[in-house]
């Protein structure tokens with residue numbers, strides 16, 4: 001059986017002299033396949049197997065030998081992760097969380113990745129906040145992004161947002177305060193990437209990015 005699969009490469013393990021086992025996140029969940037000869041110098045497939053690239057794979061699966069890993073026939077890069085030393089931390093964070101999260105529903109993340117990763121060079125905090133939020137969603141965490149205190153529903157005097165409490169907090173129910181512009185930016189984070197990007201700035205996005213990383217580290 002042969003089929004196509006779109007996925008983001010999250011791990012490669014060398015095996016034998018020239019082969020690799022490649023793991024991707026895809027609409028089939030986390031998925032590993034055997035990639036023969038991809039470490040040979042003239043391998044076209046090898047050039048299309050960069051970690052964190054979004055790639056279209058043609059996969060062959062043997063019905064008779066179900067114990068064998070599916071096998072790569074062809075790999076074509078759709079979008080590469082930008083090659084830029086200034087994006088080292090972004091690379092590390094994405095690789096870490098994509099490997100750590102064991103969701104089976106990756107399609108929304110893949111769609112968001114397609115939408116936003118080309119802006120990583122120019123808007124790294126905005127892209128990272130957006131993608132990390134998508135990871136929360138596929139992990140099954142959906143904070144209440146509606147403007148209003150999660151305790152009393154008050155829409156006025158909102159002063160904080162806590163992921164672990166699940167949304168906004170008003171001045172009567174918050175223990176801390178963050179800048180109002182960050183609260184406004186958060187309102188757009190579950191919308192389309194361009195909408196979020198148009199309604200936030202790099203500074204606020206950097207704070208949101210840190211908030212989500214801290215929360216992900218607590219819950220996964």
Ligand SMILES: [Zn+2]
Pocket residue numbers: 149150151152153154169170171172173
């Ligand atoms: Zn309240």
